[in-house]
Amino acid sequence: MNALSSIFGYLHGDDGWNILSGLANTIILWLVGSVLGAALGFFIAVARRYGPKPVDWLLKAHVEVIRGTPFLVQAYLLYFGGPYLCLALGDGSVCLTLEPFHAGLLGLTVYGSAYYSELFRAGFEAIPRGHIEAATTVGFTRWQTLRRIILPEMTMLVLPSMVNMTILLLKETAVLSIISVKELKFQVDIIGNRDYAFVESFTILALVYWALVEICGAVGRAAEARLSRYRFAHS
Amino acid sequence: MSWELFWLLVEASGLTILYSAVSIVVGFFVSAAVCAGVLSSNRPISAAARLFVSFFRGTPLLIQLLLIYYLLPQIGLNVPSAVAAVLGLSLCTAAYQAEILRGGFQSVPRGLIEAADMCGLSAFATFRRIRLPIAVRLTLPALTSEAIMILKSSSLISVVGVVELTTMAKDLASSTYQPLPIFAAAGFVYLVINLVVAGFGQLAERAARRGHA
Amino acid sequence: MSIVSAIRVSGVVKRFGSTAVLTGIDLDVPRGAVTCLLGPSGSGKSTLLRCIAFLEEATDGIIEIDGEPLGFGLDPDGVRMRLPDASLRKVRSKIGMVFQQFNLWPHMTALGNVAEALVTVRGLGRVEASEKAMAQLEKVGLAQRATHYPSELSGGQQQRVAIARALALEPKIMLFDEPTSSLDPELTGEVLNVMRSLAETGMTMLVVTHEIGFAASVASKIVFLDHGKLLVEGAPAEVFGKPRHPRIDQFLDTYLDRGAAGLL
Numbered sequence: 001m002n003a004l005s006s007i008f009g010y011l012h013g014d015d016g017w018n019i020l021s022g023l024a025n026t027i028i029l030w031l032v033g034s035v036l037g038a039a040l041g042f043f044i045a046v047a048r049r050y051g052p053k054p055v056d057w058l059l060k061a062h063v064e065v066i067r068g069t070p071f072l073v074q075a076y077l078l079y080f081g082g083p084y085l086c087l088a089l090g091d092g093s094v095c096l097t098l099e100p101f102h103a104g105l106l107g108l109t110v111y112g113s114a115y116y117s118e119l120f121r122a123g124f125e126a127i128p129r130g131h132i133e134a135a136t137t138v139g140f141t142r143w144q145t146l147r148r149i150i151l152p153e154m155t156m157l158v159l160p161s162m163v164n165m166t167i168l169l170l171k172e173t174a175v176l177s178i179i180s181v182k183e184l185k186f187q188v189d190i191i192g193n194r195d196y197a198f199v200e201s202f203t204i205l206a207l208v209y210w211a212l213v214e215i216c217g218a219v220g221r222a223a224e225a226r227l228s229r230y231r232f233a234h235s
Numbered sequence: 236m237s238w239e240l241f242w243l244l245v246e247a248s249g250l251t252i253l254y255s256a257v258s259i260v261v262g263f264f265v266s267a268a269v270c271a272g273v274l275s276s277n278r279p280i281s282a283a284a285r286l287f288v289s290f291f292r293g294t295p296l297l298i299q300l301l302l303i304y305y306l307l308p309q310i311g312l313n314v315p316s317a318v319a320a321v322l323g324l325s326l327c328t329a330a331y332q333a334e335i336l337r338g339g340f341q342s343v344p345r346g347l348i349e350a351a352d353m354c355g356l357s358a359f360a361t362f363r364r365i366r367l368p369i370a371v372r373l374t375l376p377a378l379t380s381e382a383i384m385i386l387k388s389s390s391l392i393s394v395v396g397v398v399e400l401t402t403m404a405k406d407l408a409s410s411t412y413q414p415l416p417i418f419a420a421a422g423f424v425y426l427v428i429n430l431v432v433a434g435f436g437q438l439a440e441r442a443a444r445r446g447h448a
Numbered sequence: 449m450s451i452v453s454a455i456r457v458s459g460v461v462k463r464f465g466s467t468a469v470l471t472g473i474d475l476d477v478p479r480g481a482v483t484c485l486l487g488p489s490g491s492g493k494s495t496l497l498r499c500i501a502f503l504e505e506a507t508d509g510i511i512e513i514d515g516e517p518l519g520f521g522l523d524p525d526g527v528r529m530r531l532p533d534a535s536l537r538k539v540r541s542k543i544g545m546v547f548q549q550f551n552l553w554p555h556m557t558a559l560g561n562v563a564e565a566l567v568t569v570r571g572l573g574r575v576e577a578s579e580k581a582m583a584q585l586e587k588v589g590l591a592q593r594a595t596h597y598p599s600e601l602s603g604g605q606q607q608r609v610a611i612a613r614a615l616a617l618e619p620k621i622m623l624f625d626e627p628t629s630s631l632d633p634e635l636t637g638e639v640l641n642v643m644r645s646l647a648e649t650g651m652t653m654l655v656v657t658h659e660i661g662f663a664a665s666v667a668s669k670i671v672f673l674d675h676g677k678l679l680v681e682g683a684p685a686e687v688f689g690k691p692r693h694p695r696i697d698q699f700l701d702t703y704l705d706r707g708a709a710g711l712l
């Protein structure tokens with residue numbers, strides 16, 4: 001009890017409120033970033049699979065660049081990139097300035113999309129050819145095959161890695177504090193710096209993220225368990 | 236951006252590679268112990284190992300690094316920040332590598348171990364000659380990805396003031412007022428390093444695949 | 449009467465949880481001959497063989513190899529007890545086993561697979577082990593494939609390497625669990641031929657198989673297992689000849705291949 005009260009003991013005034021708003025921002029960034037990232041990733045995967053070759057190459061280059069560079073460097077580029085472009089364009093009439101929050105969300109989405117797209121691509125490839133051929137022989141259109149056969153099967157195949165990816169994105173949101181996005185770590189840092197309570201604040205942060213990750217993992221496992229009964233239909 | 240600046244980034248990337256490589260190797264040995272712990276039949280040991288894996292996979296590396304950086308002096312260990320940073324990276328990758336190894340060991344077909352058993356191989360010989368080499372071959376792709384992950388994540392040690400590629404980029408960006416080309420160049424250096432590592436990983440896999448059913 | 453059986457199984461019971469897979473098996477496997485273990489799928493053939501190899505521990509009963517108890521023995525009061533590991537290792541080293549799935553170690557060449565235990569268990573030098581291993585590969589007709597990895601060999605070749613690997617340790621008894629069941633018909637023949645010539649050398653063999661033709665022509669004893677019980681045992685002519693047990697009739701209807709029909 002003593003240890004706990006010493007951890008929380010340094011909070012006062014608006015601190016609780018600030019932490020909550022930081023947590024809310026973290027969760028918004030995480031969920032919106034994941035959904036947009038997954039959607040964009042799916043689009044990339046489909047475009048690479050069904051689109052013309054040059055599109056595939058271009059998107060592959062995009063995916064490799066995003067996956068080959070640190071998220072922190074990407075965040076810096078977005079953060080400094082906006083104002084820098086303004087300066088470079090000179091007259092300031094065409095100005096691309098991103099709020100840190102929007103820069104962070106954009107960064108998460110683009111970063112996530114590259115990883116999600118690879119995951120969907122692997123999912124497409126893991127679907128047995130026979131299932132798709134079977135759909136064609138009973139007269140499904142391409143769109144019907146995608147919607148009725150490929151998507152449901154792929155959902156089951158990629159669900160575990162999607163959960164992992166979503167967890168990864170949650171952890172990456174903490175990096176956004178470095179480019180002054182006012183998410184959870186940013187808010188807790190302010191208090192920690194004020195009171196020289198570094199170990200305490202990072203302990204609390206670790207515990208909060210840990211709890212969120214465990215919850216996300218549990219939800220993922222529950223979803224997998226629910227879906228796994230469909231798995232009997234094919235094997 | 237001048238070649239001199241770019242060259243400074245390239246030089247700093249040597250430190251990125253050094254810290255990452257040390258962390259991956261140290262992490263591998265820690266992960267072997269953690270994996271043995273997770274698979275152990277001793278309940279407390281197994282629970283402790285699982286907790287370790289869960290914590291280091293369940294929290295942002297950035298926060299692990301900061302926590303270790305501030306915690307070490309508090310418990311009387313005044314080490315250079317580079318040591319704290321490498322410790323953080325090592326523990327984090329150890330948790331991931333332990334999971335990778337566990338998956339590898341669990342996918343060694345049981346029949347291969349039974350065959351070793353029937354040939355009279357001791358438990359230790361079976362581990363050293365059969366289980367370990369097969370598990371490592373099965374996990375090569377995942378271990379390569381993890382190495383790349385750590386190379387990228389090592390950029391986070393810039394927050395505790397360790398000099399490496401991202402720190403250098405930050406310093407140059409603020410001293411030259413050219414953040415965009417400098418961070419783009421830093422990203423390019425990371426990309427090249429990772430492509431090289433991925434290439435080596437593929438070579439290793441190809442070499443290993445010859446001896447694989 | 450004084451001749452000790454190669455394998456003597458007495459009262460062996462094997463349960464997995466609450467399901468009894470073997471319900472009291474008594475069996476003698478004669479020395480220097482081939483005994484074939486037949487029976488429908490799920491009757492417990494593999495389980496019995498694996499108990500004899502001590503890959504599974506029987507729930508009850510005693511298994512003797514060459515007159516020596518394997519893994520479990522009886523104390524002076526006649527109570528079943530676990531024997532020390534040293535004794536288990538010694539008795540078990542008399543047995544070689546060949547699996548349905550070959551189970552060759554994928555990261556070692558054919559020669560490496562055969563030589564491995566000679567080095568790590570027998571303590572032979574690399575050169576000597578390789579020479580011995582090579583001699584075994586020659587016997588199964590695969591000397592030219594010595595440097596190939598299992599993934600570079602056909603199923604039949606892999607199984608012959610697996611046989612060589614077991615033989616290299618000079619076992620007194622060879623156990624085969626459906627050695628040809630995962631092979632194409634053309635490849636089955638080459639493995640059966642190796643087994644035939646092994647039988648001619650006087651090796652004691654216990655073979656689980658669905659190859660009725662092989663059983664009828666090579667085995668001196670047929671054992672028929674059904675629902676975890678030993679249903680019939682005897683010479684092939686007794687077991688396959690008429691009048692037949694109705695379960696064997698059923699079984700033959702399912703498994704009899706054209707080649708074997710003439711042999712019965």
Ligand SMILES: Nc1ncnc2c1ncn2[C@@H]1O[C@H](COP(=O)(O)OP(=O)(O)OP(=O)(O)O)[C@@H](O)[C@H]1O
Pocket residue numbers: 464469487488489490491492493494495496
């Ligand atoms: N490890 C195990 N756990 C639970 N049940 C098992 C196990 N191994 C085998 N069984 C059950 O024991 C029964 C006998 O299996 P066994 O493999 O010995 O049959 P078999 O005669 O070799 O069949 P087949 O011809 O198909 O190989 C089966 O019903 C099987 O499901």
Ligand SMILES: [Mg+2]
Pocket residue numbers: 493494495626
């Ligand atoms: Mg079987």
